[in-house]
Amino acid sequence: MESGVEELMPRLxxxxxxxxxxxxxxxVPPRTPQxxxxxxxxxxxxxxxxxxxxxxxxxxRKKQTVxxxxxxxxxxxxxxxxxxxxxxxxSSSKWPISQPFVRYKMSLNKHRNHWRSQHLDSNVTMPKxxxxxxxxxxxxxxxxYSERDALSDNENLGIDYIKVGFPPLLSIVSRMNQxxxxxxxxxxxxxxxxxxxxxxxxxxxxxLLACLEKPLLPEAHSLIRQLARRCSEVRVLExxxxxxxxxxxxxxxxxxxxxxxxxxxxxxxx
Numbered sequence: 001m002e003s004g005v006e007e008l009m010p011r012l013x014x015x016x017x018x019x020x021x022x023x024x025x026x027x028v029p030p031r032t033p034q035x036x037x038x039x040x041x042x043x044x045x046x047x048x049x050x051x052x053x054x055x056x057x058x059x060x061r062k063k064q065t066v067x068x069x070x071x072x073x074x075x076x077x078x079x080x081x082x083x084x085x086x087x088x089x090x091s092s093s094k095w096p097i098s099q100p101f102v103r104y105k106m107s108l109n110k111h112r113n114h115w116r117s118q119h120l121d122s123n124v125t126m127p128k129x130x131x132x133x134x135x136x137x138x139x140x141x142x143x144x145y146s147e148r149d150a151l152s153d154n155e156n157l158g159i160d161y162i163k164v165g166f167p168p169l170l171s172i173v174s175r176m177n178q179x180x181x182x183x184x185x186x187x188x189x190x191x192x193x194x195x196x197x198x199x200x201x202x203x204x205x206x207x208l209l210a211c212l213e214k215p216l217l218p219e220a221h222s223l224i225r226q227l228a229r230r231c232s233e234v235r236v237l238e239x240x241x242x243x244x245x246x247x248x249x250x251x252x253x254x255x256x257x258x259x260x261x262x263x264x265x266x267x268x269x270x
Contacts, residue, residue: 147195186219
């Protein structure tokens with residue numbers, strides 16, 4: 001061992017070098033106490049200062065319910081949506097184009113190729129583009145999809161994304177081409193046309209808007225206008241004016257009208 005290591009791990013019983021016979025062989029069992037101590041010294045000198053465990057990630061991945069690294073290294077749309085709402089207030093006509101939204105688009109474009117080449121966890125199975133009901137369950141979760149407002153006493157969702165919906169992580173949305181983005185956006189807007197606004201829906205609408213590329217395809221152009229109109233309608237009809245929900249609706253209207261240049265859908269300045 002090096003002297004620095006010995007200072008951190010002092011010898012319990014210091015042993016001087018032993019006088020051994022010339023025919024001493026450290027590979028055979030020791031015959032005397034001196035040979036035993038010498039063999040211990042030789043084995044200790046061969047030990048590395050730092051030992052790294054050899055872990056097979058495939059064995060861990062089978063028991064893993066979510067890829068935590070995706071959360072820690074790359075923010076998802078729901079966090080950026082929350083950040084934007086905290087910075088903004090009032091009607092959509094007073095809002096500038098949100099910097100968090102632009103940063104999310106830039107991050108998505110920058111890391112798209114990287115995440116597209118990575119394997120998803122075994123518990124993440126993205127539906128086919130034409131599977132409308134599959135995408136609704138994937139994005140919103142079985143709880144929202146089945147319109148269950150309250151949890152049973154014995155139910156603890158934890159991070160069961162089958163039940164609560166998968167968040168729009170970059171590792172997921174990076175795999176979606178423009179045709180799939182447009183299709184999923186259509187599915188969720190269709191859902192929103194008959195159902196109430198939820199946080200699960202909001203985070204995916206935010207992410208899908210960020211995935212849209214300019215110039216917009218005619219289908220996407222029609223969809224985002226339909227989305228903004230529906231947000232305006234819900235904002236007017238909502239009896240309980242939940243501040244966070246109103247801010248989310250305002251933000252979507254702002255992004256459609258300002259970022260995507262649908263100025264006629266913006267709120268009138270007050």
